[in-house]
Amino acid sequence: MKEFSEYKGVYVFVQQVEGVIAPVSFELIGKAKELASSLNTSVSAVLCGCGVKALADELGEYGADNVVLLDDPELRDYMTEPYAQAMYGVIDYFKPEIVLYGATTIGRDLAPRVSARVHTGLTADCTKLEIEKETGRLLMTRPAFGGNLMATIVCPDFRPQMATVRPGVMQKAERVPGRRANVMPFNYKIERNDRFIEILDVIKKMNEAVDISEAKILVAGGRGMGSKENFKMLYDLADALGGRVAASRAAVDAGWADKELQVGQTGKTVRPKLYIAVGISGAIQHMAGMEESEIIIAINRDETAPIFNIADYGVVGDLNKVVPMLTEKIRALKNED
Amino acid sequence: MLNIVVCIKQVPDTNEVRLDPKTGTLIREGVPSIMNPDDKAGLEAALRIKDELGAVVRVVSMGPAQADAVLREALAMGADEAYLISDRAFGGADTWATSSTIAAAVKKLPFDIVFTGRQAIDGDTAQVGPQMAEHLGVPNVSYAEEIRVVGDSLIVKRQFESSYQVVRVKMPCLVTALTELNRPRYMTPGGIFEAYREKKVTVWTRPDVPVDDGNIGLKGSPTRVKESFPKALKGKGEVVTLDAEAEADYLLEKLREKFVI
Numbered sequence: 001m002k003e004f005s006e007y008k009g010v011y012v013f014v015q016q017v018e019g020v021i022a023p024v025s026f027e028l029i030g031k032a033k034e035l036a037s038s039l040n041t042s043v044s045a046v047l048c049g050c051g052v053k054a055l056a057d058e059l060g061e062y063g064a065d066n067v068v069l070l071d072d073p074e075l076r077d078y079m080t081e082p083y084a085q086a087m088y089g090v091i092d093y094f095k096p097e098i099v100l101y102g103a104t105t106i107g108r109d110l111a112p113r114v115s116a117r118v119h120t121g122l123t124a125d126c127t128k129l130e131i132e133k134e135t136g137r138l139l140m141t142r143p144a145f146g147g148n149l150m151a152t153i154v155c156p157d158f159r160p161q162m163a164t165v166r167p168g169v170m171q172k173a174e175r176v177p178g179r180r181a182n183v184m185p186f187n188y189k190i191e192r193n194d195r196f197i198e199i200l201d202v203i204k205k206m207n208e209a210v211d212i213s214e215a216k217i218l219v220a221g222g223r224g225m226g227s228k229e230n231f232k233m234l235y236d237l238a239d240a241l242g243g244r245v246a247a248s249r250a251a252v253d254a255g256w257a258d259k260e261l262q263v264g265q266t267g268k269t270v271r272p273k274l275y276i277a278v279g280i281s282g283a284i285q286h287m288a289g290m291e292e293s294e295i296i297i298a299i300n301r302d303e304t305a306p307i308f309n310i311a312d313y314g315v316v317g318d319l320n321k322v323v324p325m326l327t328e329k330i331r332a333l334k335n336e337d
Numbered sequence: 338m339l340n341i342v343v344c345i346k347q348v349p350d351t352n353e354v355r356l357d358p359k360t361g362t363l364i365r366e367g368v369p370s371i372m373n374p375d376d377k378a379g380l381e382a383a384l385r386i387k388d389e390l391g392a393v394v395r396v397v398s399m400g401p402a403q404a405d406a407v408l409r410e411a412l413a414m415g416a417d418e419a420y421l422i423s424d425r426a427f428g429g430a431d432t433w434a435t436s437s438t439i440a441a442a443v444k445k446l447p448f449d450i451v452f453t454g455r456q457a458i459d460g461d462t463a464q465v466g467p468q469m470a471e472h473l474g475v476p477n478v479s480y481a482e483e484i485r486v487v488g489d490s491l492i493v494k495r496q497f498e499s500s501y502q503v504v505r506v507k508m509p510c511l512v513t514a515l516t517e518l519n520r521p522r523y524m525t526p527g528g529i530f531e532a533y534r535e536k537k538v539t540v541w542t543r544p545d546v547p548v549d550d551g552n553i554g555l556k557g558s559p560t561r562v563k564e565s566f567p568k569a570l571k572g573k574g575e576v577v578t579l580d581a582e583a584e585a586d587y588l589l590e591k592l593r594e595k596f597v598i
Contacts, residue, residue: 077502079504080467080476080477080478080479081476084471104497104498105479105480105496105497105498106497108463108464108479109467109477109479109480110467111464112432112436112462112463112464112465112466112467112468112471113467113468113470113471113477115433115464115468115559116433116436116437116467116468116469116471116472117471119433119559120433120559121431121433121558121559121560122432122433122464122559122560123560124432124460124461124462124463124464125461125462139563143461143568144459144460144565145349145351145459147568148351148567148568149565149566149567149568150565150566150567150568151562151564151565151566152562152563152564152565153560153561153562153563154560154561154563155559155560155561156561157559158559194476194507195474195475195476196476197476197478197504197505197506197507198504198505198506199502199503199504200492200503200504200505201502201503202500202501202502202503203494203500203501203502203503204499204500205499205500205501211498211499217597241592241597241598259517260498265461273597274592274595274597285351295595295597296574297588297591298576299584299588303576303578308573308576309573310573311573311574311576312574312575312591313574313575313576313577313587313588313591314574314575314576314577315576315577315578315579315584315587315588316576316577316578317578317579317580317581317584318581321581322581322584322585322588325581325582325584325585326585326588326589328585329585329586329589330589330592330598333589333593333598334598
């Protein structure tokens with residue numbers, strides 16, 4: 001086995017866009033704390049941007065021991081090349097043992113580019129990260145084969161060990177107000193080269209307010225809904241419960257719900273307190289995105305639907321009747337209180 | 338005339354994969370192989386550029402001999418040349434070694450644009466495209482939803498979770514395509530005839546790909562699979578069949594028990 005004693009610390013790439021840190025970054029810091037405690041080392045958050053120093057406080061409160069700060073006009077907006085240079089610089093200088101990235105569209109663009117540049121392994125979309133006791137290696141477990149299999153991956157001969165994790169998979173550590181991280185400004189020169197691109201425009205998506213991976217309660221509809229109009233009853237139920245509406249891929253493909261609402265392998269991973277699956281049969285790809293939900297309720301007319309295998313409470317019946325009745329009963333109950 | 342390379346992968350149609358209910362293992366038999374959907378969108382994007390501006394479209398795949406089928410499909414859709422990188426020495430590669438191998442092969446071809454799919458449905462890593470761009474030393478734009486050629490550059494609409502960037506990237510460059518990019522054309526009967534009778538698939542084995550032994554196959558892979566196992570499914574809960582009113586009451590009761598309402 002190779003000697004890696006100079007590689008130390010668990011590092012997290014902090015994703016910030018327009019001065020707002022993505023929740024997944026805090027989730028990764030939470031996981032990094034656990035890993036760091038197994039390894040008797042510290043957690044460093046790598047914060048890239050322009051004029052973002054103030055965000056270091058929040059990172060400290062969520063558990064980062066150090067914040068490596070790269071403040072550079074070239075890092076104002078996310079672009080692959082300057083960010084890859086920044087992460088390359090951090091890895092080259094600080095020699096982390098582990099680097100974690102959110103498996104967001106940014107993380108999934110940046111991390112592979114960095115892995116190729118520093119010549120180390122990268123494991124995508126990990127659902128479990130732990131330290132192997134005997135060796136101190138990072139065990140990275142991820143779904144394989146469309147979510148049908150799980151595989152545990154190691155990176156024995158290269159450092160850092162790098163992984164991406166989807167939003168909503170790990171849990172944030174409790175925020176400790178006033179806890180401060182040690183801020184370490186890192187002056188690394190970002191060089192313009194022919195791999196730079198030019199941002200011409202940024203277009204906001206219309207419904208950006210709805211982030212289903214943040215919702216505590218989700219009411220999700222699938223193929224069994226039958227039409228876009230029928231989704232209305234899901235919104236009514238979600239309203240009564242104070243939750244959000246989500247959808248399976250079949251419902252999104254049919255045009256009944258927006259792609260942003262899609263749960264599953266090609267959509268989002270969610271772990272709400274309550275997930276109500278309405279007219280969703282439960283393809284493996286869908287279940288991969290929601291099976292960690294605390295309570296799962298399924299409403300489906302087909303008693304053999306695989307969703308019933310993971311549901312805590314299932315009812316076999318006509319969703320067109322059960323859903324509106326349930327909504328009414330919840331409303332009535334709330335009016336009593 | 339533009340030169341475009343499209344990387345495609347033959348994948349099992351994972352939507353058709355089922356688990357053996359007794360053993361919990363995968364039933365692989367009888368699962369059809371298809372051209373990876375994101376890759377097909379990349380191919381379609383290349384063919385549209387060819388239709389509009391003229392281009393030579395070359396498709397490249399790495400895999401076993403059977404991957405010939407997806408290359409023929411690409412030829413039948415309108416690609417001009419096809420290359421299959423196939424050798425046992427390349428087997429067992431992780432994304433790092435895969436990208437280093439394909440990049441070395443692509444370097445043998447002229448290219449202004451390289452298309453890859455965002456991700457393959459059997460691996461879902463989305464890593465090989467950006468890693469290839471790094472090995473090729475060109476910029477990459479991931480998650481492309483729209484593409485236009487303007488002069489020596491591409492204008493790409495790039496998807497993020499809650500926004501899009503419209504970016505200008507100079508060629509040569511690499512773009513990873515999303516299925517949202519377009520609706521791929523079908524093969525034509527004439528195209529199929531040509532693909533099998535007139536066009537050929539060039540097979541590149543180990544000696545044809547100029548890449549170090551340390552950067553290919555299992556040996557050149559920084560990551561290793563320690564173990565794989567079927568996913569433990571959550572235990573089955575209660576399932577009831579009552580009349581609609583009673584079912585609504587049942588769910589209401591459960592929600593109260595669990596303090597949701």
